[in-house]
Amino acid sequence: QSVLTQPPSVSGIPGQRVTISCSGSSSNIETNIVNWYQQFSGPAPKLIIYDINQRPSGVPGRFSGSKSGTSASLAISGLQSEDEADYYCETWDDSLNAWVFGGGTKLTVL
Amino acid sequence: EVQLVQSGAEVKKPGEPLKISCKVSGYRFTNNWIGWVRQIPGKGLEWMGAIYPDDSDTRYSPSFQGQVTISADKSIDIAYLQWRSVKPSDTAMYYCTRLFQGRASMRFWYFDLWGRGTLVTVSS
Numbered sequence: 001q002s003v004l005t006q007p008p009s010v011s012g013i014p015g016q017r018v019t020i021s022c023s024g025s026s027s028n029i030e031t032n033i034v035n036w037y038q039q040f041s042g043p044a045p046k047l048i049i050y051d052i053n054q055r056p057s058g059v060p061g062r063f064s065g066s067k068s069g070t071s072a073s074l075a076i077s078g079l080q081s082e083d084e085a086d087y088y089c090e091t092w093d094d095s096l097n098a099w100v101f102g103g104g105t106k107l108t109v110l
Numbered sequence: 111e112v113q114l115v116q117s118g119a120e121v122k123k124p125g126e127p128l129k130i131s132c133k134v135s136g137y138r139f140t141n142n143w144i145g146w147v148r149q150i151p152g153k154g155l156e157w158m159g160a161i162y163p164d165d166s167d168t169r170y171s172p173s174f175q176g177q178v179t180i181s182a183d184k185s186i187d188i189a190y191l192q193w194r195s196v197k198p199s200d201t202a203m204y205y206c207t208r209l210f211q212g213r214a215s216m217r218f219w220y221f222d223l224w225g226r227g228t229l230v231t232v233s234s
Contacts, residue, residue: 002154035220037155044205044224045147045155051212056222088155092217098171099145099157099221 003028004089004102011108017077020105022089024070028100032092034072036065039086039104048087049074076107084109112136114144114206114225121231122196129192130228132206139187140164143209145221146180146191150202160209161189196232203227 005023012018022034036049047056049065052072062083064075072091076083089102117131132144145160159170163182170180182189189206210222 032217033220037221044226045221046224047220047222050210050220050222051218090155090220092219094217096172097169098173099216099219101155101157104154 002103003093003096003100004091006087006089006102006105008103009106009108011110012076012079013110014079014081016079017075018079018107019076020074020087020089020107022072022074022102024072024091026070027095028070028091028093029067029072030070031094034065034067035090036063036074037088037090039088041085045088079109081109083107112208112223114208114223116204116206116225116228119229119231121233123234124197124232125195127192127194128196128200128230129190130204130230132189132191132225134187134189134208137208139182140184142211143219144182144189145207145209146178146189147205147207147221148174148202149205149227155205158191158204163187163189196230198232198234200230201232203229 033051037045038048039045052067053065086104088104093100115133143160146158148156158174159180161168161180163184179192205227206225207221208223209219
């Protein structure tokens with residue numbers, strides 16, 4: 001059971017906007033930054049959002065992040081077929097003194 | 111080019127020892143913490159622990175404390191993850207990853223670069 005809760009799956013059609021939620025608690029998301037990783041089948045995860053809403057160089061502006069209280073969200077606008085992947089949220093947990101990940105959300109582009 | 115190159119896939123029998131590696135290039139090895147992340151097939155990501163190669167300061171997730179040992183050799187820019195005795199439940203992909211330390215506290219860090227992973231299979 002992951003410390004951070006994500007929906008197992010979301011789906012959307014090309015061009016649509018989808019959001020992936022990440023629910024935590026006062027010991028993790030509420031007090032710390034949230035980061036998001038994208039993982040295609042097989043390859044290693046890739047950082048796509050850091051510090052809640054910052055994008056590394058090369059990540060399209062269609063990806064954005066936000067946080068409110070004990071929850072965070074990843075939004076993908078103008079959905080493309082190449083966005084089909086697994087997405088993970090991650091943050092520091094003050095109680096565990098550990099980095100924790102969400103269980104992952106599989107995005108399907110219909 | 112900045113790279114984290116991991117050792118090849120391993121197949122082990124229960125009870126055997128195992129040590130996998132992560133060779134760093136393209137940046138100063140001693141400047142950043144290196145973390146290890148487990149991914150059981152079909153499952154999510156789990157942080158196992160991390161090491162600061164400059165002084166070998168090591169932190170472990172409570173879930174992995176005592177189960178594995180993380181080490182580093184700064185003379186050859188390699189980090190290691192090892193088991194004294196593997197179990198079938200250790201079957202997983204293991205990633206090494208660099209921690210970007212934007213500010214002093216760990217709560218502000220994140221995993222900015224990842225190796226391609228080492229697949230470990232434990233079976234009798």
